[in-house]
Amino acid sequence: MEEKLKCSPISTLNPAGYGRMDSYIGNNERLRIDAPGSSCNVFPCSSTGYRKTMEEIFKEFEKVSELVESVINDFLGLPTDKGYHDRLALPPATDITSNGRDEHLDSNCITFVLQDDVVGLEVKKDKQWIPIPPVKGSLVVNIGVILQVLSNKRFEAARHRVVKHRGRSRNSIVFFNGLGTNKWVEPLPELTREIGEAPKYRSRIRVQRVYRSKGQSSSSQPTQSRRSD
Ligand SMILES: O=C(O)CCC(=O)C(=O)O
Ligand SMILES: [Fe+2]
Numbered sequence: 001m002e003e004k005l006k007c008s009p010i011s012t013l014n015p016a017g018y019g020r021m022d023s024y025i026g027n028n029e030r031l032r033i034d035a036p037g038s039s040c041n042v043f044p045c046s047s048t049g050y051r052k053t054m055e056e057i058f059k060e061f062e063k064v065s066e067l068v069e070s071v072i073n074d075f076l077g078l079p080t081d082k083g084y085h086d087r088l089a090l091p092p093a094t095d096i097t098s099n100g101r102d103e104h105l106d107s108n109c110i111t112f113v114l115q116d117d118v119v120g121l122e123v124k125k126d127k128q129w130i131p132i133p134p135v136k137g138s139l140v141v142n143i144g145v146i147l148q149v150l151s152n153k154r155f156e157a158a159r160h161r162v163v164k165h166r167g168r169s170r171n172s173i174v175f176f177n178g179l180g181t182n183k184w185v186e187p188l189p190e191l192t193r194e195i196g197e198a199p200k201y202r203s204r205i206r207v208q209r210v211y212r213s214k215g216q217s218s219s220s221q222p223t224q225s226r227r228s229d
Contacts, residue, residue, distance in 0.1 A: 007031060007042045017042040021101075028101055028162075033058060033089045058089050061112055061175035068110055068141060069177060076151055078190055091173040100164035105157040106144035108178030113140040118170035124159040132160075146179055149201045152187035 009017035009032075016038065021028040034041055036055040043051040065087060070080050103124065115121060115134035122129040132140055148157045162170070179185065187199040 014040040016040040030092045065177045088176045101162035103161040108144040108176045109147040110177040111142040112175040114173040116171045120162045152191045153200050
């Protein structure tokens, strides 16, 4: 634990580093990593190869993310670059004992999950929880709230959770393709007024998260408030 706390975020404004999220399903530990080269990244100093490996993994995720993003833009009939490029990788810390996640929607655009061989991830469909068992060599791709709003609900965010199994640790690497904070998000004009379709959402703002310092838990869900226009 001492080693983990050495990796606590160095800035209260940027959560890169070690953190915990306490939930009723289980305590979730994570090491959050921003793009390689970010001055906010904190890596365990006892492991020399860790940083290099994580940065390589980040770059691989970036490539997949770009590909999927371009397929989605193509599908929506949008230019290839709509500007949603801010990315974060959040691999949970090692030797965790419990690692559940309450049900939630991801608040970003697209999420990529690389699971180990421990089951736990579930998605809600028609009021039923459906397990998403790990398949070697494959990634789970989740739609997040921002893409739901941008696409005027052509894509719907997946409600999901991670169920904890007694006595089994689970590790996953999660890569978030998102927009960053404090951005206005609304259905894209190409998918609404330009084609005579009513927007299903009002403008929303993504509010900067409030992060607590050193080892304290922080909220897993960024606040999204509705503008009243
Ligand atoms: O660990 C997982 O499989 C998913 C984690 C997750 O849903 C999240 O970090 O938003
Ligand atoms: Fe999630």
